[in-house]
Amino acid sequence: MKIKERIQLLLEDMNRGVYEKETEIGLSLLAALAGESILLLGPPGVAKSMVARRLKRAFVNAKAFEYLMSRFSTPDEIFGPVSISRLKSSDKYERSIDGYLPTADVVFLDEIWKAGPAIQNTLLTVINEKLFRNGDMELKLPLKLLVAASNELPTQGEGLEALWDRFLIRVVSTCVKQEESFRQMLLDDSDEEETTSRWQISNEEYNEWQKKIKQITISPEVLSCITTIRKNLEKVEIEGSEVHRTIYVSDRRWKNIVRLLKTSAFIHNREEVDMIDMLPIYHCLWNEPDECEDVRRILIRALFAFSVREITCISRSLKSDLKVSRVRDALDKARKGGDHRDDDLQITDYFYYQLENHGTGNTYIFIVDYKNLKEYNPKDAPAIGVMYTDPLNPKRTLIRTFSDPKLMETEGAERINLFRDDRNIYINGVRFSMRRLKRGEEQQLNFGNVSVTERDYESELETAQLKTDNLIKELSENIFISEEDKQEVARYVATVRKEIAWARVDVRKLRYGDE
Structure with missing residues (x-):
């Protein structure tokens, strides 16, 4: 049997009779197998101590130690009392550790932040190095997991930062939320019995796994x-x-x-x-x-950053090709229709016409938008547009006529009314002339130099979606990811899929036109 299947069966046994503590128990087992510790943060009565007791069931013949800390707790209560007989016979300061933390495989310390400095200092070495100094001997502890619990964060300024940092995993533990689970808990009269799972991990297996993990x-x-x-x-x-x-x-x-x-x-x-x-x-x-x-x-x-970057690159290239296609179609349509009003307008960066005497003189409108503007008539409704700073060139102001809500969210974006006539553009009723080629001046950036790429956008988007879907599937198979985590992933991926859907709309526009 593969290890994953065995751990899943072990977790099923450990979670039996416990309600909505799958995350706490699963991460505690992960911490134990990694040789780390876990902190459960939550109010009293949410089964934090039960989590630690269930972890004892994960290991063959495991010994457990648990203690409720208070401000008056002493090291003797945690690490064992000083052995009077050893002090008398050998003049050695040693503790009788049997039945205390140094001999336990699984430890649960409740209200951990109430521990005094003497306990805290010893715990730092216990958690990090699995060592305990008893008299003149340094003992290697059998400790596999230390579970700490508290209903509050450590108070700042009391020297608890080092101990807080030792707890690698921190889980906010709450009451039962689902009504069905809550009712099952109310009706469950079974006692908390010590049961042995057939999937328990032996000390030999645990030590062998540690070598393989490295x-x-x-x-x-x-x-x-x-x-x-x-x-x-x-x-x-x-x-x-x-x-x-x-x-x-x-x-x-x-x-x-x-x-x-x-x-x-x-x-x-x-x-x-x-x-x-x-x-x-x-x-x-x-x-x-x-x-x-x-x-x-x-x-x-x-x-999902790699997938998002890939989709963004596809989308940007697609939009660039769509711009080229739209501008070329607009110019061809005007030429075939005998409309030569804009033949001498200067084209800037392949896609834009420039306005004269507007703002700082760096205001531009997309060629297709300008050609599609209505002729100026005070009786007609104007086209609605937006004027905003070009994110790729902050010194440039752009005008677009399509109503993209995202553009209105751009800082400094302004909603405007637009008309045109044979030689001018009207912004909110104010006339501005267009930048035209002077006599003898030629178009420096000929649009014919730019062409639509031959990329198979549909296949690229399909591949990007498959990668995203595969990652979602693989995440769903991770036994340490909760249902709540999966729901949050699904919410984020919905936005990624929406971007893919919009890109596919652009593919259809590129292929069949805006109609």
Whole structure:
């Protein structure tokens, strides 16, 4: 049996009788197999301690230790009392650790931030290095997972930053949300029994898996994605806030995140970390709960960035070809119709006519839009247009007559009324002459130099959509991605598919004309 199938069966056993805690249990198991720790943040009574107890079932003959911290908790209560007999017989300060944290495979510490400095300092080494110094001996701990819980974030200024950074995965744990699950929970009278899953992981298997996880490689694509995420975390747009926030992620956390990614790849029967392993790491990147949703969106955008760039490039080339086709058709139509009014208008950058004496003298209108303007008549309704700064050349102002809502959202965009006559254009009733070739002057940028490319846009868009669909399918097969995560992916992909649909509209326009 492949490891992924076994882990899925193990998770099914661990989740039986627990309601809407699949994310917490799944990520806790991932953390355990990666040798990392997890923090559950949420109010009392949302089964945080049950998650830790279920993780004990993942391992053969696992020992567990759990403790509710308070401001008065002492190291003796966590790491074991000082052995009086050893102190008397050998004059050594050692602890009796049997039954305490140093001998446990799975540890649950509730209200973690109430721990005193002596406990905190020891926990730093325990979590990061799996070591415990007992007297003059340094013990290698059997610890596979430390689950901490709290209903609040650590108070700033109390020296808890280092301990907070040690918890690689952070999950906001909530009450049962789905009504059906809530009713099932109310009617479930079964006791919390210690059951053994046939899919448990032995110590031998665990140690062997650790060696194999180290051999997992990381693709250049994943490294590039991590770079993109790091840059985006420097300026995070928090929903409902106008202030951008920088999310600090330490180098140690990134190093541990890579270990987590390797573990995910191993569990999914791969020898290399792939993009589909990336999404769950948003649980490792937030520092405040209100950042969680925005960080997840950053991850999703990063996952689909290549597809979006590809679609954008296709769309830009397609629009350029569509411009060429429209301008050529407009000029041919005017020539065949005997309309020579605009023959001496100077063409700029293949697609534009220039207005004289408007603004700074750098105002241009798309050739097709100008040719399609109505003749000036005060009794007729004008064409509606928009005037905006060219995003590719801020010194240039562009005029378009189509009503694209996106253009109206451009900063400084102005809605205008347009007419023309044989030699002029009217903007909101004000006449402006058009830039014409002077006697003896020739058209410097002949439109005939530009041609429509021979690209098969339909096939390119089909390939881009297939890549997007395949990524969605692969993400849906990741056992550590929740249903909520999948819904957020679906919402984002809907916008990508919309861009593909608009591009296909342009393909039809290019092929058959605007009709």
